[in-house]
Amino acid sequence: MVPAGVRYVQDMLHSDAHFTNYCSYAMALGRHRIYDRLPEIKAPALIVTGTPDFVTPARCSYDLAARLGGCTELFDDVGGSHYYIFEEPHKLAAKVASFLDRVAPVQLSP
Incomplete structure (x- = not known):
């Protein structure tokens, strides 16, 4: 089984679109205040x-x-x-x- 950290990075870097989406999610989470x-x-x-x-x-x-x-x-x-x-x-x-x-x-x- 692939370690979780390796799987996370693989998912994030799967393609340019995946990486762009991850960055967009992170930016949106940073703006969200609840x-x-x-x-x-x-x-x-x-x-x-x-x-x-x-x-x-x-x-x-x-x-x-x-x-x-x-x-x-x-x-x-x-x-x-x-x-x-x-x-x-x-x-x-x-x-x-x-x-x-x-x-x-x-x-x-x-």
Whole structure:
């Protein structure tokens, strides 16, 4: 399996169009300001991070979890990276299912 950092760079440099799109996304993210409005968001949120994530540092996820106004759960897998969904899909699916069971349990009719 290709390491996550190598895969990221390969994706970004796949073509000139890919690189241009990545740069455009990064610039748009840099202009986007929502931090002050996060407490207004009351929806339950599962925030997943990996301590060694080099794209979105785990600190950003911790700040997000602390700032959101609704029920939040932070899951930090110390071995996960930005590509956690590919690295540990079964572990992530179990975490999502557990979270949904707590915040939106399914009511089965008799």
